[in-house]
Structure formats: C-alpha cells, structure tokens
Amino acid sequence: MLLAKTLTSTTFRQALIAIGVFGVIASAIFSYVYLSTSSYVRSRSDRAIMTEYLSLQGAYERSGRDGLIALIQRRVADKSFADNVYIFVDPSSAALGGNLKAWPSTVTTARGWTEFRASEPLPNATNRPLLRAMLGTFPSGDRLLVGMDISDLDSFTDQIKTAVISCVALIFVVAGFASILVTRRTVGRIESINATSRAIMLSGLDKRIPLRGSNDEWDRVAENLNLMLDRIETLMGEVRQVSDNVAHDLRTPLTRMRGRLEKAYHGQRIGEDDQLLIGDTMADLDAVLRIFSSITRIAQIETQARKGAFRTVNLVEIASEVVELYDAAAEQDGTRLTVVGDREVLVTGDRDLIFDAIANLVDNAIKHGRAGGQVVVANEIIEGRPVVSITDDGPGIPVDEYDHVFKRFYRLEHSRYRPGNGLGLSLVAAVARLHGARIEMLDNSPGLKVKFWFSASTS
Amino acid sequence: MTGGHRRILVVEDDPETAGQLVDSLTTSGYQVDLAATGNEALSRGVASDYAVITIDRMLPDIDGITVMRQLRDDGIAAPVLIISALGEVDDRVRGLRAGGDDYLVKPFSFVELLARIEALGRRSDTVVKETVLRIGDLAVDLMSRTASRRGKAILLLPREFQLLEYLVRNQGRVVSRAMLLQHVWDLHFDPSTNIIDVYVGRVRRKVDGQQAYPLIHTVRGIGYSLRAPG
Numbered sequence: 001m002l003l004a005k006t007l008t009s010t011t012f013r014q015a016l017i018a019i020g021v022f023g024v025i026a027s028a029i030f031s032y033v034y035l036s037t038s039s040y041v042r043s044r045s046d047r048a049i050m051t052e053y054l055s056l057q058g059a060y061e062r063s064g065r066d067g068l069i070a071l072i073q074r075r076v077a078d079k080s081f082a083d084n085v086y087i088f089v090d091p092s093s094a095a096l097g098g099n100l101k102a103w104p105s106t107v108t109t110a111r112g113w114t115e116f117r118a119s120e121p122l123p124n125a126t127n128r129p130l131l132r133a134m135l136g137t138f139p140s141g142d143r144l145l146v147g148m149d150i151s152d153l154d155s156f157t158d159q160i161k162t163a164v165i166s167c168v169a170l171i172f173v174v175a176g177f178a179s180i181l182v183t184r185r186t187v188g189r190i191e192s193i194n195a196t197s198r199a200i201m202l203s204g205l206d207k208r209i210p211l212r213g214s215n216d217e218w219d220r221v222a223e224n225l226n227l228m229l230d231r232i233e234t235l236m237g238e239v240r241q242v243s244d245n246v247a248h249d250l251r252t253p254l255t256r257m258r259g260r261l262e263k264a265y266h267g268q269r270i271g272e273d274d275q276l277l278i279g280d281t282m283a284d285l286d287a288v289l290r291i292f293s294s295i296t297r298i299a300q301i302e303t304q305a306r307k308g309a310f311r312t313v314n315l316v317e318i319a320s321e322v323v324e325l326y327d328a329a330a331e332q333d334g335t336r337l338t339v340v341g342d343r344e345v346l347v348t349g350d351r352d353l354i355f356d357a358i359a360n361l362v363d364n365a366i367k368h369g370r371a372g373g374q375v376v377v378a379n380e381i382i383e384g385r386p387v388v389s390i391t392d393d394g395p396g397i398p399v400d401e402y403d404h405v406f407k408r409f410y411r412l413e414h415s416r417y418r419p420g421n422g423l424g425l426s427l428v429a430a431v432a433r434l435h436g437a438r439i440e441m442l443d444n445s446p447g448l449k450v451k452f453w454f455s456a457s458t459s
Numbered sequence: 460m461t462g463g464h465r466r467i468l469v470v471e472d473d474p475e476t477a478g479q480l481v482d483s484l485t486t487s488g489y490q491v492d493l494a495a496t497g498n499e500a501l502s503r504g505v506a507s508d509y510a511v512i513t514i515d516r517m518l519p520d521i522d523g524i525t526v527m528r529q530l531r532d533d534g535i536a537a538p539v540l541i542i543s544a545l546g547e548v549d550d551r552v553r554g555l556r557a558g559g560d561d562y563l564v565k566p567f568s569f570v571e572l573l574a575r576i577e578a579l580g581r582r583s584d585t586v587v588k589e590t591v592l593r594i595g596d597l598a599v600d601l602m603s604r605t606a607s608r609r610g611k612a613i614l615l616l617p618r619e620f621q622l623l624e625y626l627v628r629n630q631g632r633v634v635s636r637a638m639l640l641q642h643v644w645d646l647h648f649d650p651s652t653n654i655i656d657v658y659v660g661r662v663r664r665k666v667d668g669q670q671a672y673p674l675i676h677t678v679r680g681i682g683y684s685l686r687a688p689g
Contacts, residue, residue, distance in 0.1 A: 251565045252473050252476065252565075254565075255476050255566035255567070256475045256476055256479070257566075258567075258568065259476060259480075259566075259569065262569050263479065263482070263569075279679075282568075283680075289566060293564070321644070325618075325654060326654060327658075328654075328660065328661040329658075331661070332657050332660075363654070
C-alpha cells in the first residue's frame with residue numbers, strides 16, 4: 001500500500017528524473033575518461049611501434065637486407081624487446097627473419113597499421129595474443145612487419161570499461177534506493193496528514209495531525225494545519241452556539257403561539273369559519289415547525305455527536321421495516337414495493353438514522369416513481385462494502401441535477417408544487433456523511449437508482 | 460386512574476406556556492400543581508403523590524434531567540414525561556436513559572400532551588391480565604395474535620395486528636401519530652408524510668369494512684381513537 005503510493009508519488013517521479021539526468025551526465029564523464037585513457041594508452045604503444053619500425057627501416061636503407069636481418073636477430077635476442085614481434089619476408093613471402101614463423105595470413109595490405117591475432121603462441125606471451133603492427137613494403141618487394149602484443153593494453157582498457165560501467169550502475173542503484181527511502185518518508189508524512197484529513201471529514205473536527213517532534217518542515221506543516229483546525233472548530237462551535245440559541249429562543253414563543261391557537265380552536269363561542277381558519281393556520285405553523293426541526297435535526301446529525309451511539313445493525317432488517325411501513329402507501333399508489341438481496345448485511349451505525357435515510361429514499365421513489373410501477377430495495381455486499389440501493393422505474397431525474405438534489409431546500413422544477421420541503425435528501429446526505437457512506441445516483445432507464453455505499457466494515 | 464388519582468405536577472419555567480398547560484389539563488379534569496424551578500419541583504415531587512410528572516428539559520436552576528434523576532433517587536416512581544426543545548435529538552436518548560418514561564418535543568399540541576399523559580397515567584394502573592380484549596363486537600386474542608369481529612376472523616399482517624392491539628389497549632383514548640410510530644414501529648422521527656394515515660387506513664378497511672358500525676375514529680389534527688359505539 002505504502003510502496004504503491006511511494007512509487008506513484010510526485011516526489012519519487014522527480015527523484016527518478018533527477019537520477020536520470022545525473023546518470024546521463026555521469027555516464028558522459030566516465031565515457032570521456034574511458035575514451036581518453038584508452039586512446040592515450042594506444043597512442044603511446046603506436047609511437048613505440050612506429051619508432052621501432054622507422055629504426056628498422058633505416059637499417060634496411062643503410063645496410064640492405066642482410067643488415068636488417070642481423071638487426072632483427074639482435075632484437076629478438078634482446079630481452080628488453082621481448083614484447084615486440086618481427087617478421088621480415090622476401091617478395092615470395094618466405095621468412096627471412098623475425099620471431100614470427102610466417103607472414104600472418106590475415107594481413108593482406110601493403111603498408112600501414114593492422115591488428116591481428118597471432119597464429120602461434122609467442123614465447124613470453126599468453127596464447128595467441130592480439131598484436132598491433134606497422135608494416136611496409138620496400139621497393140625491392142621485401143616486406144617488414146613490426147608489432148607489439150597489445151593483449152595487456154586491451155585488458156587494461158577493458159578493466160577501465162568494467163570499472164566505469166559498474167560505477168554508473170552502482171550510482172543508479174544507490175540513488176534509486178535513496179530516492180525510495182526519502183520518498184517513503186515524505187509519502188509517510190503526507191499519508192499521516194491525509195489519514196487525519198479523511199478522519200476529520202468522516203468523524204468531525206476533534207482529530208489532530210500527530211507531530212514527530214523533529215521540528216522539521218513537516219512538523220511545521222502539521223502544526224499549521226492543526227492550528228487551522230483549532231480555528232475552524234472554534235468557529236463551528238460559535239456558529240452552533242448561535243443556532244442553538246436561535247432554536248432555544250424560538251421554541252418558547254412558538255409553543256405559546258401554538259397553545260393560543262389551539263385554545264382558540266377548541267373555544268366555545270367560535271364559528272365554523274373561524275375554526276377552519278385557525279385549523280389551517282395551525283397546519284401551516286406545524287409545517288414551519290417541521291422545516292425548522294428538520295434543519296436542527298440535520299445540524300445535529302452533522303455535529304457527529306451521534307457517532308457515540310453507533311452499533312452493529314442489520315441493514316436488511318432496517319430496510320424490511322421501512323418497506324413494511326411504506327407498504328400501505330405503495331399499495332395506495334398501485335406501486336409494487338419489494339426487498340431483495342442478501343439475508344444479512346451488517347453495518348456499524350445508528351439504526352434510527354439509517355431508517356430515516358432509507359425511508360426518505362423509498363418515500364421519494366414511491367412519490368416520484370411511476371404509478372403502478374415498481375420500487376425495489378436491494379441489500380447486498382459489493383466489493384466488501386455493504387450497499388443498499390433503492391430503484392424506481394419512474395421518469396427519473398436529469399443527470400445534471402444529480403449533485404444538486406442533496407442541497408438544502410433544493411427542489412426539481414416539476415416537484416415544486418408537490419408536498420415536501422426539499423430537506424429529505426439533505427437529511428439522507430447528512431446521514432451518509434455521518435456514516436462515512438457515499439451516495440451514488442444512477443440512471444435506471446427508465447427510473448432512478450440511488451445506491452447508498454457504506455464504508456467497508458472495519459470490525 | 461385509580462381512586463380519582465388525577466393529580467399532575469407540571470414543571471415549566473415559562474409562565475405563559477405553564478398557564479396554557481395548567482388550563483388545558485384542568486379542563487380535562489386533572490388536578491394540576493405547578494413548579495417553575497427545579498428546586499420547587501424537587502420539594503413538591505416528594506411531598507405529594509402524582510399520577511404523572513411533566514418536566515421541561517431547560518429550567519433556570521437545575522437541568523430537567525437532573526431533577527428527574529433526583530426524584531427517582533428519592534423513590535418517586537410516578538411516570539415522567541420529558542419536554543425538550545425542538546430538534547434536540549440526543550435529549551430523547553439521554554432523557555429516556557435517565558429514567559424518563561416518555562418525551563415530547565416543543566412546541567407540541569396540547570391534544571398530543573393530553574394523549575401522552577393519559578397513556579402514562581394508565582401505565583401506573585393495574586396491568587390488564589386478560590388474554591382476549593373485547594370492544595363491541597371486536598375480539599383481539601393476544602395469545603394467538605388474531606382478531607375477529609362477530610366471530611369472523613380479520614386477516615392482519617403482524618404489524619397491523621400490533622397497531623390494532625395498541626389502539627385497543629388505549630381504547631377510548633386519543634392516540635397520536637407520533638405515539639403510533641413510537642410504540643408500533645419503535646421509531647422516533649417524523650416522516651413528514653401521511654404514511655401513518657395510509658397505514659391506519661388499511662387496518663381500518665380490514666377492521667371496519669362492511670361492519671355494522673366503525674370502531675376506529677379519526678381525531679382531527681392529532682390522530683386516532685378506537686372506541687365502541689354509544
């Protein structure tokens with residue numbers, strides 16, 4: 001989990017880019033070192049060969065074929081020239097002198113540089129060493145080859161090459177590990193901030209991001225976020241205090257008002273018209289009070305205080321009770337109301353509130369569904385999460401309204417003149433938030449499907 | 460109520476609301492004592508024997524819940540009706556846990572209050588021991604959970620039977636929609652639709668349909684009442 005997050009994090013990606021750039025530069029530097037070293041070594045040996053060739057050529061020019069043969073014999077016998085190879089042949093390629101037995105068959109050019117593998121082992125060299133040589137043809141047709149065993153040279157540059165490549169590889173591996181470690185630490189800190197933010201969204205403002213005491217920039221970020229949360233909590237508390245006071249101050253005059261109206265309604269000397277008037281006023285007052293109590297109820301739910309009373313409840317039982325309660329109302333509309341799905345789907349939550357939420361959704365489905373249609377309440381476990389879905393086959397709602405319907409007092413155009421106060425779905429949304437659940441609306445074509453996704457059970 | 464035991468203690472700090480409460484309870488034939496503070500409620504509650512005590516949650520001196528708990532500790536067993544401000548969701552739970560027998564959310568209708576007090580007062584009476592309850596030609600068998608009129612069985616779903624049983628147990632008294640929700644469905648919320656009316660309508664069709672006289676009556680603006688004719 002953390003590793004996956006580490007590998008996909010921005011920090012890690014930036015580290016990879018840095019490693020890449022650094023790697024390319026390091027490779028370039030090492031390649032340059034390698035190339036210049038090997039070319040220096042090679043040019044030194046080339047100079048030695050050339051000098052030797054020129055001195056032999058001078059001997060040939062000065063004292064002819066025999067003089068050269070004598071010189072070559074001296075050279076072969078001389079230990080300080082042990083690394084050198086010589087071959088001197090007449091125009092028919094018969095060997096006249098030198099420590100090679102015959103003119104190398106792979107060398108066909110008349111003059112210049114050549115490299116070839118010796119056809120026989122040399123006295124003080126490895127088996128069939130690699131040779132580099134300068135060769136030339138004299139005007140008489142005699143040919144001279146002066147060379148040197150460059151196997152050592154070759155293995156030296158090979159070693160440099162290996163060293164360079166392993167250096168670069170090591171740099172990549174070490175840098176890769178280092179960046180994973182650094183990123184892991186960063187991601188770990190960010191994750192702890194994220195986890196706290198999620199916990200706050202789910203359960204209220206009482207959580208704080210833990211500090212490590214390292215006094216680094218992460219601790220400062222956490223500190224500042226915590227201070228911000230303190231501030232928000234204070235403000236929320238003040239707002240709640242105000243609405244509590246409003247609710248409290250309104251309740252007494254409203255109770256008096258209702259009391260007076262009721263007294264008048266039951267009064268002795270009252271005409272039928274007056275009674276009707278007072279009855280209607282009381283009904284309106286009750287509607288106002290209901291809206292008011294719905295708002296305070298939603299506010300109450302949002303304070304998260306009810307979380308303390310959460311216990312394990314069976315979603316199927318609650319859904320069945322809702323269906324039983326709305327059975328008669330559905331029957332009146334000619335709607336078939338059924339419960340389907342699993343026998344037991346357990347969630348952690350508040351039974352009354354879950355009931356309220358499902359009841360609101362079922363109520364909507366019956367009211368806005370097709371008369372004579374079907375409303376299905378399904379309980380199931382999808383991807384390990386308990387889900388209750390309410391489906392109707394009515395006209396549904398436009399997709400672009402999906403997000404709006406959960407707002408307080410929001411009502412779709414065509415339902416503006418029907419009974420209801422536009423708070424039902426806000427309450428559903430508040431209940432969902434309290435339970436850390438997600439609401440998903442889907443087009444059932446025809447109709448609407450509302451899915452209430454509870455979070456995966458942690459027990 | 461046994462032996463004219465219709466004495467009620469009202470604990471309410473707002474003078475006008477208190478006046479209205481006393482008025483309507485007196486009109487309904489109760490003898491009412493009023494306490495405006497928690498301390499007064501404590502002294503009065505211990506001094507006399509009340510059928511029901513109603514306590515406002517918010518009092519100037521002591522919290523209503525504390526008053527009730529204190530009364531319980533003093534050995535007062537009278538049923539307590541907690542009256543709390545609207546929307547205080549948790550108060551219900553806290554109130555009932557602290558030993559309250561019922562609760563009512565302000566503002567309430569006095570008819571509702573009377574219905575609750577009637578039901579609470581009855582609770583302190585002797586418990587009905589018969590297993591078959593009869594009203595007019597309706598017989599409700601609590602053991603076999605069946606109902607019949609003039610010997611003819613009425614087919615009821617379990618919840619419908621519970622509803623009828625609650626109406627029969629409270630026969631002659633007014634039962635509010637909220638009381639039905641609370642006692643038949645164990646629900647403490649206001650569905651804000653006519654869901655209860657529709658449900659009662661269905662039970663009523665089964666019970667009163669094609670009978671000599673109706674038993675279930677609608678009480679305008681409050682709920683229902685089951686009573687025999689005459």
